Amino acid sequence: MDLRQMRQALVLSETLNFHRAAERLHMAQPPLSTAIRKLEEELGVTLFERLPSGLTLTPVGEIVLRQMRATLFFADEIRRAASEGEAGLRGKLRVGFVGSSVYSLMPRLIRAFRLKYPRVELVIEESTTVDLLRAVEEHTLDVALVRFPVLGKTSAEVMLVQPDPLVLAVSADSPLAGRESVALSELGDTPFIVYSQARVPTMHALMMYAFHAAGIQPPIAQEALQVPTILALVESGIGVALVPATTARQGAAGIRHIPLTGLPEQMDFGLALAMLPDAVNATTRNFAALAQEIAQE
Structure with missing residues (x-):
């Protein structure tokens, strides 16, 4: 018994006519009759009662066809899942x-x-x-x-x-808050909040490189792991920070984001x-x- 035989039996159960079922299956009637007979012999039951007035499903046939319909449904689902998986849709x-x-x-x-x-x-x-x-x-x-x-x-x-260039984040009450831009070289004595050297070594190293290129060595007030924490510390007035420009979209009332000048040109963030x-x-x-x-x- 295979899926092809199940589909043939299912179409025949819907038409209850060998000729119409064969047309729907795009095959000749004799091979369909042979296939259904072999299926019944394999299952050891009669699925269709052959009467002078036509075909009818036997009680056993109704049970078997119900299971075949479910089997074909899941077979189609397997094919669909395989196709969608290959295409990245599932x-x-x-x-x-x-x-x-x-x-x-x-x-x-x-x-x-x-x-x-x-x-x-x-x-x-x-x-x-x-x-x-x-x-x-x-x-x-x-x-x-x-x-x-x-x-x-x-x-x-x-x-x-x-691309997401760095900007300077300062608290709203910082003397720098009203500036339209700030040169990094101006901030040599300003406490900075920087990324954790242990957990975010790349960003920490880039911050240190930017300070070095600007000729400054500002005091480090605090290290932090994630940008939200850095911004919270900036808002509290502990220090300023170099953060991605997109963080300005957060719109925190207690923070100002100021464009920076003097960053190394090769620092593409x-x-x-x-x-x-x-x-x-x-x-x-x-x-x-x-x-x-x-x-x-």
């Missing part, structure tokens, strides 16, 4: 992101992906760039939104998708997609393509 995608991405790309990307690919299950994890890259390398994440540039060695492919080239499937490719599309809007 499955699971494990996505990592840095906290600063929630101010710009991340919410729009997740919303758009869920609308476009509703059958894909999203598993989302927040962490630091270092930990996200490690998770991608260990195959516990399929793709991650990380801060760019990445200075450390990684086997992941890192592709910049959204932004959000990037990280994934392993040899582990990219259709679902991951769809996510990456959508991220680039939304970032360009």
Whole structure:
């Protein structure tokens, strides 16, 4: 017994006529009659009662055909799942992101992906760039939104998708709050809140490089792990900070974001997609393509 025989029996149960069933199945009537007879012999039951007035389903036939209909439905579902999985329309995608991405790309990307690919299950994890890259390398994440540039060695492919330059975050009552721009070289005596050297080493190193290029060595008031924490500390008046420009979209009343001058020209900051080239499937490719599309809007 195979799916082809089940479909033949199902069509025959709907028409109760060998000739019409054969037409619907695009086959000749004799092979259909032979196939149904062999199916009945294999099952050891009579599915169709042959009467002078025509065919009718036997009680056993009604039970068997009900199960065949369910079997064919699930067989079609399996084929659909395989096809959609191959096209990236179904499955699971494990996505990592840095906290600063929630101010710009991340919410729009997740919303758009869920609308476009509703059958894909999203598993989302927040962490630091270092930990996200490690998770991608260990195959516990399929793709991650990380801060760019990445200075450390990684086997992941890192592709910049959204430039996001650094600005100076100050408290609303800071003497700097009314400035239209600030040169980094002016801030040699200003306490700074910086990224954690242990947990966010790339961003910490870039901050230190920017200070060095500007010829300053400001006091470090506090280290922090994520941008929201840094901004909260800035608002409390502990110090100022270099943060991504997109954080200004948070619109916190107690913080001012001021454009910076004097940053090294080669310091291109932004959000990037990280994934392993040899582990990219259709679902991951769809996510990456959508991220680039939304970032360009």
